Amino acid sequence: MKVLYPGSFDPLTLGHLDLIKRSCDLFGLVIIAILENPAKESTFSVEKRMDQIHQATLGIDNVEITSFSGLTVDCARKNNVDVIIRGLRAMSDFEYELQVAHTNRSLDSDFETIFLATETHYSFLSSSLVKEVARFGGNVNHMVPHSVARDLKSFFT
């Protein structure tokens, strides 16, 4: 089965990477789709985020990386996928994610969302929290892949 894993990944964290690896064990092909949201200013360009994900997933052969703007359902259709993966860290994610899943099904009744519970020791991680720590010079080596830690350092210094 081919699945789409959409998100901002601004930047990729070890939580995202764990979800990618586990999805690759479960499914035949995982397409990581980076959202380019014109309404939300991103820290890293889509090209940079793509490169960070590429570096972190070297050696995994059933992963592809793409980018999109607009609706996730349209990105899924374009890639001939009707299943997306989303991660759940806490109840606070659940309420929003469930709303999004219902909205997507109202747009395309074939569309399915599979939720994976995050690894316990990464469940506190979010891209925005990582950036907050990096902005003030804190250590993020246990939160993000090496190349992302490097990019964060040069972005905030």
Ligand code: ADP
């Ligand atoms: P979005 O802006 O679409 O929420 P994110 O990059 O924040 O994009 O997250 C993309 C997906 O990765 C979401 O399903 C989110 O729940 C999941 N995710 C975010 N942080 C983690 C984490 N620490 N562990 C596992 N999954 C995560």
